Amino acid sequence: MYSERMSTPERLIEATRELLWERGYVGTSPKAILERSGAGQGSMYHHFKGKSDLALAAIRRSAEEMRATAEGVLGSPGTPYERIEAYLRRERDVLRGCPVGRLTMDPEIVASDELRAPVDETLDWLRERLAGIVEEGKEQGQFAPGLDGEEIAAAIVATVQGGYVLARASGSPAAFDTGVRGLLALLRPAD
Helix, strand or coil: CCCCCCCHHHHHHHHHHHHHHHHCCCCCCHHHHHHHHCCCCCHHHHHCCCHHHHHHHHHHHHHHHHHHHHHHHHCCCCCHHHHHHHHHHCCCCCCCCCCCHHHHHCHHHHHCHHHHHHHHHHHHHHHHHHHHHHHHHHHCCCCCCCCCHHHHHHHHHHHHHHHHHHHHHHCCCHHHHHHHHHHHHHHCCCC
């Protein structure tokens, strides 16, 4: 499943990322990690202190990837509205949900300050980044001066994360797309 060139720790991290996304922390057993990664018996404990340590590495990797993907869109050329629109409309596996956002629904991760920290930090970073873009749009006269950048950023993140939940519940990406269209209609600058 993984490249022969991937080191054992890399295979373990990637397998754990996928399993956390699919099954959550409790459903991700050391046995499942070893099977998915193709790593030998005892490899996990050779490279990591245990499941929690490996999960933390996997969560950090997912958080880094989410930030890089978001920054790739939000940092691209275009007006503030166009960059927010590109972020909302970027290609996603809507029915699978967000690999970081889904972790907030995992009681074991939420209960652990250490495991929850990269999730909180990533969502905080995203809200701050989006708030800055909204403020930039206000300065350029693209958005109404009365908009609060932090509130709009929270609404954008809530629309994306809630859109994943609605899409999964209905088994169709249509609910996600509808939420995105609605938010964009509210944000669209007047001509």
